[in-house]
Every structure is written in C-alpha cells, then in structure tokens.
Amino acid sequence: MTSIRLWDLPLRAFHWLLVVAVCGSLISIKLGGDWMVWHERFGLATVGLLGFRLTWGFIGSTYARFSVFVPGPRALKSYIQGQWQGIGHNPLGALSVLAMIGLFGFQAVTGLFANDEVSFNGPLYPLISSDLSDTLSGWHRRSEWYLYGLIVLHIGAVMFYTLARKNNLIKPMVTGKVSTSDHRGKSAEGGGIGAFVLALCLSAVLVAFASGELIPPPPAPEAAPQDLGW
Numbered sequence: 001m002t003s004i005r006l007w008d009l010p011l012r013a014f015h016w017l018l019v020v021a022v023c024g025s026l027i028s029i030k031l032g033g034d035w036m037v038w039h040e041r042f043g044l045a046t047v048g049l050l051g052f053r054l055t056w057g058f059i060g061s062t063y064a065r066f067s068v069f070v071p072g073p074r075a076l077k078s079y080i081q082g083q084w085q086g087i088g089h090n091p092l093g094a095l096s097v098l099a100m101i102g103l104f105g106f107q108a109v110t111g112l113f114a115n116d117e118v119s120f121n122g123p124l125y126p127l128i129s130s131d132l133s134d135t136l137s138g139w140h141r142r143s144e145w146y147l148y149g150l151i152v153l154h155i156g157a158v159m160f161y162t163l164a165r166k167n168n169l170i171k172p173m174v175t176g177k178v179s180t181s182d183h184r185g186k187s188a189e190g191g192g193i194g195a196f197v198l199a200l201c202l203s204a205v206l207v208a209f210a211s212g213e214l215i216p217p218p219p220a221p222e223a224a225p226q227d228l229g230w
C-alpha cells in the first residue's frame with residue numbers, strides 16, 4: 001500500500017465550505033424574517049464556491065479535473081459490472097457530483113432573480129420582468145425536495161462505502177491522502193498557487209456580478225417643474 005495525494009487543499013476547502021453554505025441557506029430560509037439577509041449571503045457564497053469549482057475542474061490538480069472523472073458510457077458499464085478500477089470519484093459518484101453541482105447551481109442562480117412576494121428581492125431582480133421573477137421563484141421553491149433528496153443520497157452513499165464496503169471516503173476528503181495498492185496510482189499533480197489565484201479571482205468577479213453591485217442605479221426621477229408662483 002502506498003499513500004498518495006488525492007484531493008488538493010482548495011478542493012477540500014471547497015467541499016466543506018459548500019456544506020456550510022448550503023446548510024446555512026437552508027436553515028436561514030426556514031428561520032425567515034431578518035434571516036433573509038443571511039439566506040442571500042449564504043446563497044452568494046454558494047455562487048462563488050460553485051464558480052470556483054467549475055474553474056478548478058479545468059485547472060485544478062489531477063483528480064479534481066472533469067476530464068479525469070466525468071465518465072463515458074464505457075466507464076459506467078464497467079463500473080456497473082464491477083470491473084472498474086481507479087482512483088478518485090468512481091463513475092457513479094461522478095454523476096452524483098455533477099448532479100449536485102448542477103442542482104445547487106440552479107438553486108443559487110434562480111435565487112438571484114427570485115422574490116418572496118412580500119419585501120425581499122434577489123440582487124439581480126431588477127434585470128428581469130416581475131413575471132419572469134415569479135416563475136423563477138416558483139422553480140426555486142419547488143426544487144427544495146430535490147436538494148434534500150440529493151444530500152441524503154450523497155451522505156448515504158458515502159456512509160455505505162465507508163461502513164459496508166470498508167472504503168473510507170471521508171478521510172481523504174479531510175486529509176487529502178489515500179492509501180492505494182494500485183501501482184498505476186499517481187499522486188495528484190498541478191493545481192498550483194497560480195491556478196488557485198486565477199480561480200479565486202474569477203469566482204470573486206462572479207460574486208461581484210451576482211451581488212448586483214455592478215448594476216447601474218436606476219436614473220434619478222426628473223425634477224418637478226419649478227413653481228414660479230404666477
């Protein structure tokens with residue numbers, strides 16, 4: 001058995017921060033009232049984290065790259081037949097990773113344009129019509145149970161591998177290292193500081209845009225005609 005580097009530090013930080021942001025979004029919306037501000041903050045954090053992850057999927061270290069773990073039909077077939085051997089996300093796990101990134105991304109983006117029909121509008125609400133905002137708010141609310149379903153499935157699958165298959169997936173997501181007897185298994189390479197700074201800058205620009213800070217303010221109302229007192 002040799003110990004190799006599997007998940008780089010930025011990917012692990014992304015994962016645990018995403019857990020905080022998603023749980024924060026779900027708890028704050030249930031608390032309601034003044035917690036709506038926090039719902040937006042956690043939602044914006046989710047946008048930034050997912051933006052980071054999408055970039056990291058191209059310029060991160062080996063096992064974080066989409067080109068390494070997104071499975072083709074052949075990999076899926078061999079996994080289902082019990083013949084797949086590899087390191088990192090297995091083909092079925094990779095599909096659930098893509099589903100999570102997609103669904104949480106969908107949730108965060110629809111939230112940016114949503115309204116609660118009372119007093120709160122998402123930061124990009126001014127960019128669309130109120131009818132479209134109502135539609136997106138409906139989708140945002142209705143996807144709630146899909147979010148819970150995916151989270152339960154994800155944690156259930158991780159627990160199944162760890163407890164029943166005696167393949168502890170949690171430890172590598174904490175320490176970054178995994179023990180393997182596969183001699184072809186190489187430590188992750190790439191994803192250095194330059195790539196990290198680039199991904200961080202891109203996600204900061206995304207959050208700045210998503211927060212509505214870059215939307216020009218509406219034009220000031222025209223001054224009322226002067227009363228000349230005639």
Ligand code: HEM
Pocket residue numbers: 022025026029030039040041042043044046104107108109110111112113114115116117120121122123137140141144147
């Ligand atoms: C900046 C991003 C976000 C904004 C501005 C936002 C905004 C909103 C608004 C305005 C509502 C109320 C809709 C209504 O009641 O009519 C809402 C509901 C909801 N949001 Fe978000 N949201 C964001 C991100 C997220 C994220 C990331 C999640 C979860 C991962 C999430 C989960 C929910 C859920 C589950 C509800 C429905 C709650 C219920 O009806 O009890 N939101 N959000």
Ligand code: HEM
Pocket residue numbers: 011015018019022023053064088089090093097100101151154155158169170171173
């Ligand atoms: C709201 C809760 C959670 C969300 C949204 C979430 C999301 C994710 C995502 C997106 C990935 C893919 C990582 C990547 O980008 O490559 C992942 C992987 C992983 N998560 Fe979570 N996660 C959650 C909770 C947890 C919990 C509570 C645990 C531990 C018990 C956990 C353990 C793992 C592990 C071990 C992996 C790697 C799986 C593998 O080896 O293929 N997650 N999670």
